[in-house]
Each structure stands twice: as C-alpha cells, then as structure tokens.
Amino acid sequence: MWWNRSSVPLLLALLTMPCAASEEGFDWTDVLFLRTHNTWVVVLSTAALGVAAGMVGSFLLLRKRSLMGDALSHATLPGIGIAFAVMSVAGGDAKCLPGLLLGATVSGVLGLLVMLGIGRTTRLRDDVAMGLVLSVFFGLGVAVLGMVQRLPDAAGLESFIYGKPASIVLADFHWIVSLAGIVTVVSVLLFKEFKLLCFDDGFASSQGWPVLVLDVLLLGMVTAVTVIGLQAVGLILIIAFLITPPAAARFWTDHLPTMALLSAVIGGISGWLGASISALTPDLPAGGVIVVVAAAVFLLSMFLAPARGVIGRWLRHARLRQKIGRQHLLRGAYEILEVDQSRSGAPDNHAFPRGELQGKRTWTPRELGRILRREARRGHIEELADGRLRLTEEGFGEAARITRNHRLWEMYLVTHADIAPSHVDRDADMVEHVLEADLVQRLEAALRKQGAWVPQPRSPHRI
C-alpha cells in the first residue's frame, strides 16, 4: 500500500492549500459584496462553465443520456457532505473547495457506476436505474448535510444545491476556468470519436473503438462540468445548463461542429448574462437566472430558427397549402372550360358560374371564397357583375400550365408505374404540387420516349 493512516492528513493539507493561499491577497468584504474584481471573477467563471457545459452537453444530448447527466449531478451531494465532515474532523479548512469537489466527484462516479451496474446485471430498464440513483443519492446527501450541520462552519453548504456564484473567489475561478478549459479541449480533440459514439455505437464497437471507455470519458466530463458548476448553478439546475444550449443550437443547424460551437456560445452567453443580471440585482439567485436566460434562448430558437423552428415549419406548410389551393382552383376552372369546348379543340377563356367550380372539389363555400379572394388579388381570376367567374389572361395561362403538369404526371404514372387510370388522379394530386421545372422536363422526356407525348395531354380519366 502506498498510502497509510499518516498520509491522510498530508493529502488533506495538500487539498486545502489552494484555499489557504487564496485568502492572502484581498479583502473579504469586497468579495462578499461583489464590489471589485469579484464581479468579473464570477461572471467569467460562469461564462467558462457555460462554454464547457454547452460543448459536452451537445454530445450528452445526442447520446440521449440527458437524464443520466441529471442523475449524475444529484449523486454528487452525499460526497460533498462527507468530504466536509472528513475535512472538518481532520482539522483543515472544512469548506476548502477542491476537497469538496473531490468528494462530489467520487460520489458522482459512484452513482454512475451503480447506474451502469444495475443496467448490466439486472433486467431493470435504464430509467429505473437512473430514477433510483437520482433519488437515493440525493436523499442520502440531504441526510448527510443534516448531520454535518452541527459541525462548526457548516453554514452555506446547502448553497451547492441551488448554487451561489457570489461565493466564487479567485482560487475557485482558477479551478473552474482550467477544468472548463480541459473539458472543452478534450471535447474538441475527441470530436470524431464522440461523433461516432453518439451516432452508431454498434458500428464503433465493430471497428474496435472502446465504446465503454468513450462513454465513461463523456460522463466523466459531465461530472467535471457538474462539479465546477456546483457553486454557480447548483446540482439541481446544472442539467439545464448542460441540455438547454445544445437543444437550442440544434434548431439552427444540421452540421455537428456548428451545433457544438453554437451550443458553447449559447452556454457562455447564458452564463455571462445570468451572472451579470444576478450581480446587479442581489435578490435574484444566479442559478435560476442563468437557466432562465438559457431557456429564453431555447424558446427563441424553437420558434425563430429558419430550418427547424416552429414558425418556419408552419410558414412552409401554410405556403404549400396555399399553393395547393391555388393549383386546384385554376385546374378546376381550366377543366370546366375544357368540358365546354371539348369538341372544338383547345379551350378558350370565358366566364362560368361559381357553382360549377364549387362542384369540382370537396371544398366548403368559405374555403373556396378564401382561395378565390387570394387569386383575385394575384390577378388570376375575376368575379363578374353577374356573379360568374372568369380567368384573367395571366390566370388562363397559369391554369393551362398547371393542368399540363398534372396530366404529364398522370400519364407518367399510367405508362411507367402501372397505376390504373381511374386511380391516377389522386396519386398525381399528391406529387404535382411539388414538381420542379427540372422534374417536369424529365417527365416530358420520359413521355416523349414512350410516344405518349402531346402538347396538352387529354385527361386519362373522366373529368
């Protein structure tokens, strides 16, 4: 054994050394009342934490391990209490941060191992293992904290639960920034490995990548972020700091490096803004403010992001619906003209009663009215004084073009896909609205090769 009873106090002394050193340089009142450089110490360390959390969080999210991260952070609490008790009994600075963080890490890793162990050795599902570890470890932690309350100096320990960035001092800042830096650098270095792990762990394993080692590494970094975030946001809220930035970033991009970078930026900004707001208004607890800022970014992203955002998707949907309505209206009108003129060749444009158009499709009068008004605004159709409808010149041309696309597609389905002419109308309906010019040309080419080509094909079914 390389260690023995006498080496324990030495180890503790080593751990408490940075704390002792930090007390020399500056005045405690300044620190407590955020008067001087402590403001930037707090803000910068929270921002650094945000960057690391956003980076690691991206992989945690894509690995679908968000809840495991939550269980992990809750599992740190008993370690904090026990580390405090041990250091207090050993006579060192009982609230020395590195010592408490070491305790948190040990107990977090223990919780993680219990989680993995339950998953591997029993038939219980993952969510049960996570729920168990989360609640049992947290309960244990609360109990331990209750017991150590009687020890001297114990006040403020529970700030690790909800976070209290005002308690971050320069020595803590060094710890937080260097650990956050290490976590960020490791995420960048192992980007390719984590990408593979998150996308396809089976393939990774078949290639010989040690999936378990990578998973442990990833969760180890989550532990590191949790531990350095204990002071800033606390162990209950840290999961929001890990998950919200990447979830927000995901709305903006389909490119993983961009997503991770964006997530780190969002995390950093949330930390920065949250800590600043809370420093300016002492009544607001920073942990909550930081999470609220991150959540605001998330909500903005969820609605405003063009590619995957709610509003963008809704707009695209509405536009497609409008387009379909317009095409149905114009084709309906064109087919009415066609039937009237079926004997004398190409149809010419003339007025027709609204009722006929109403009968073309299963649209309600209100729906039809709405589409008609929109098309009238576009100058495609006009309502005459006697209530009848007539296509404008432009509308007539557009209607001929739309009808032609529809017929081309129908012909193609009949000749190339063996679909019965009586069924072809509806199938064609689905696709033609998204026909691009290039596809229309290919359709024409295919039909011409078949000898089925006509400038304006007749409908293969009864109109």
Place this chain on the structure above:
Amino acid sequence: MKTLIRNMSPRGDAADEDLSGHPSDIPLAVHDLTVAYHRKPVIWDVDLDIPEGKLVGIVGPNGAGKSTLMKACLDLIPKTSGEVAIYGKSYRSQRRMVGYVPQRESVDWDFPVSALDVVAMGTYRQLGWLRPVGRKQKRQAMEALEQVGIGHLAKRQIRQLSGGQQQRVFLARALAQDAKVYFMDEPFAAVDAATEEAIVRLLRTLNERGKTCLVVHHDLATVSSYFDWLVLLNMRVVASGPTKEVFTAANLEKTYGGHLSLIDDALRALRNVVE
C-alpha cells in the same frame, strides 16, 4: 496495461491470441457457437465454414438468430460459448479485414451529419485516435458514395434521404472500410427497387474483386438469384452450402417448420425458382 492498450486500439493491429486449428484461408469459421440472452439460448451450437469469395445469404424465420449470429461474430454481444475465427484468427485481431453494415433502424437518422460524414466514419479506424478526417479520407468516402450511386447526395443531411438512400449510405460506409469480408444485416429490408438493384450490383462487384459477403436476407424469392452460398438458420444451422444444393423443399421445411404460414410462402418461392 498491455491488455488495456490492446482493448483501446481501434486499429485492430493488437497482439493476437491464436485460435487453434482454424485454417487461415477461411474468411469465417464458427465453432460450437452458443449465444443466450438471460439464459434463453438464441443460437445453439452453430458450426459454419464459409469459403472465400462467396456471396452468402443467411436465411431463416423471424427470431431464428440471424442478427445475433452476426453480432456474436463481430464481438458486439458476448458469446456464451464457442469461438469465431476470421481468416484463422480472433475477430479482435482481424478487425481491419471486416466491414459491417448494421440494420438501418439501429441509428437515429435525425442526427446532425451529412451523408459524406457518415461514410467517412468507415475510415476512422485507419485514422486512429485524435486525428481528424482529412482530404484523403473525404475522397475515399466520396468514391464509396459514388459506387453506390448517390454521390450527388453527399452534402445532404441524412434525415433528408429516403430509406433506400440511407441504406446505401450504410453500404458506402462499409465500402470505405476497404475490408475483405462484409457482414450486412438486412440491407434489403424495406428498400425501393432502385436501391435493391444497386445493392445487388454492388454485391456482384465485391464478389468479382474476391470479397466475401455475408448477408442476412428475408426474401426467399430472390435467394437463388442473389447468393451462391446459403446458410439456413433456425437457432441451429439447418444447412450450409452452395445454394443449388441447400435450397431444397426439405431444408426449407426444416428451417421454417412450425411457422405454418411461412411454409407456403417458402414452397411457393421454391416453385417459382424451379419453373
């Protein structure tokens, strides 16, 4: 420490444990392989010798253990007993000889990567730890994509691909691995006609280059036109050998026996082939 390093090596060039008595010219030799989930055996005492350069179909009813056999060969699930040799040595030391195409549903396709990114994953092993994908790997991945006929979709996010195109991305990733034996888990499942054609063409090309392909397959009607070697599996190996000899009514009945509705399908398929 030595074992740790070996376990962490993604290149598969680790020191070898010798498997006794397996000839080194046989791409896949399975000996007495049993795999059990929670004490219930899924495959039982499987013995196989697959000769080099064959297109091998692995066929059997649902739950026959086809995917399990494949995963056990690739060390993806623990073996209860038995051993598997790739060219005479354990899989661990022969990884670079093996390309793997998992089932399409095994991953989340709403993942923020492009088709090219996924294919490039096939080159990660030759890259090893920390080194990022470079120009050479990108070119390799692009060539693989072009081989399966979807080079023009390289930049597409994978969610925007059709099911067949996604399957081809997986095949291209295995091609980028540049292996000698390919394990493909149901590549023909729910793909369009164009993709099926592309996969068959690819299998033929690989075969001409002397590669061995093991393919988990479902459609009995196409078995004899796609594969020249057949493994009929239902927990045990019912038969293994050249398709012409193995694909018989008696063998099919043994494989699919008990699955009454399937027997008819199987026999009908056989009749189609004979006629």
